[in-house]
């Protein structure tokens with residue numbers, strides 16, 4: 001089963017003849033093949049219905065096929081559709097195309113016109129191709145300007161992530177007509193050189209020129225000899241397409257190499273958990289190599305709030321890559337970094353004025369810790385070297401950040417002796433959705449009052465604890481914490497790496513309590529999850545004290561500087577992501593996701609094995625009585641078309657904000673189904689042969 005999209009450098013480049021010739025070549029080689037015209041304009045009324053002209057040509061060549069959307073007027077699809085009161089959109093045309101891929105052999109999808117032929121006022125043929133992700137065959141009209149058109153098309157296809165399997169060059173006009181002022185000899189020379197140049201340029205890009213078709217003087221579609229001659233010329237192209245990347249072997253080899261040599265997160269190198277190969281993603285969907293698609297319930301670990309392939313982010317990255325991809329940040333600066341900080345200062349809680357750009361969440365936490373340590377050093381309070389953190393916390397995987405993670409789920413025992421020892425306080429007991437109980441602050445208060453002299457900072461994930469247990473606590477706790485830190489002279493560090501950028505229903509979770517921390521870390525969704533980047537923002541006071549101390553105390557400079565600090569690619573993507581978020585109705589979307597999750601996950605409480613269901617913003621958590629078998633649960637979810645990866649005792653979803661209602665329902669149904677199945681199968685869900693439904 002292989003599908004290709006036949007596209008052209010232009011209208012009348014020869015696509016239909018090439019498709020017809022290929023069908024004949026496939027037939028002669030014994031490869032089952034058919035063609036599909038996603039959108040056909042210029043159809044003719046016949047007794048049995050609309051007749052598609054391209055299908056007629058394929059039939060003459062002995063091939064078969066059909067048109068999916070047929071219109072009468074011979075013009076661009078968007079116009080023909082509009083004049084007949086219809087509207088085309090890339091995703092429904094793509095769905096119809098996918099449903100027409102033959103189970104066996106080759107299916108050729110022939111586009112209409114070139115890449116930027118409009119489907120509607122917003123989308124073009126290229127959007128359809130991007131959505132389909134079939135490899136392309138580019139038919140190049142051999143005329144003056146051919147090389148330019150071909151290379152522009154290849155660039156556009158590459159940018160859209162469409163692989164080009166090959167090119168076919170077609171002479172489309174009789175000699176002597178190319179240009180009034182060009183002699184036939186000169187013209188012939190030019191057209192021959194086009195083939196040579198195109199082959200050379202194609203080689204540079206890994207795209208072979210598969211055929212060079214001369215002009216067919218006596219083009220008689222009823223003459224079988226004519227089609228045979230064309231099929232001869234296209235034989236190599238047909239063989240190349242038929243054997244294009246032996247998909248199955250490639251996929252197996254890739255997974256075998258992965259198992260043998262690649263270390264995945266939190267897993268054994270010797271006995272790895274199975275991994276699925278992802279070949280692309282769009283919106284809230286991940287595409288797997290085997291043709292399935294999964295709804296991403298994890299936002300790739302909190303970060304992909306806009307889903308995948310957001311055009312604003314993609315364009316920002318491409319444009320920046322062409323001008324300045326990276327430069328050291330010591331002694332140099334650039335607009336992407338400055339623009340990002342402008343945006344952050346507008347959004348961050350008040351008082352945060354100085355921004356340090358780092359390369360990942362964990363590094364941001366390290367940087368924040370170092371800021372707190374340098375602050376007290378510079379202030380002459382050298383004894384303040386420890387941090388207070390909450391049980392159930394997660395702050396990252398580097399040694400310093402790990403020292404702040406829950407000692408049990410953070411596996412401190414494995415690293416004892418090497419981790420700095422911090423002070424832990426029980427996790428806030430007062431739930432987010434219950435009235436605030438000041439008693440829940442008692443253990444923090446007692447600890448801080450006793451040990452403030454040695455404490456540099458308290459580090460918390462405001463309101464929502466993430467990977468350490470997915471726990472939501474009352475904002476009143478943060479207000480009390482802010483007040484006590486001020487009273488006792490302790491810095492407050494807010495780790496908003498998971499909660500930032502709208503996830504909890506507020507831009508930052510600190511806003512629930514109306515507090516500003518002294519230092520704040522953001523990451524993950526900062527770039528919409530497209531690039532790795534984090535930022536640490538500090539108040540003027542923190543920055544002043546660190547910078548103003550006398551040199552004998554090591555003051556003056558903040559001592560950190562990652563190689564990829566302020567990476568321009570990451571910064572422009574972050575700017576685009578912030579702009580995209582601010583321009584979107586994210587509050588409404590998150591509220592809608594919250595309401596849906598509350599409504600559709602709450603019934604899980606009825607099943608044995610479930611101890612709690614809680615929802616905050618676009619995060620839904622089902623807590624189980626005992627740790628779950630990740631592999632079995634994941635298999636179940638995949639069989640229902642959902643990408644959900646539980647851990648510990650929690651099964652949770654935190655979808656991209658752009659998820660559709662139908663996709664969100666797939667996630668909640670998968671969770672309910674898993675919980676129900678687990679309840680009747682001794683705690684582990686059993687996939688029930690519904691796999692087929694996830695296929696698309």
Ligand SMILES: *Cc1c(COP(=O)(O)O)cnc(C)c1O
Pocket residue numbers: 360361362363365394395396397461466467495496497498499523524
């Ligand atoms: C993910 C996370 C981190 C670590 O970020 P990385 O980019 O994975 O290093 C730190 N803190 C919180 C709250 C997180 O969720």
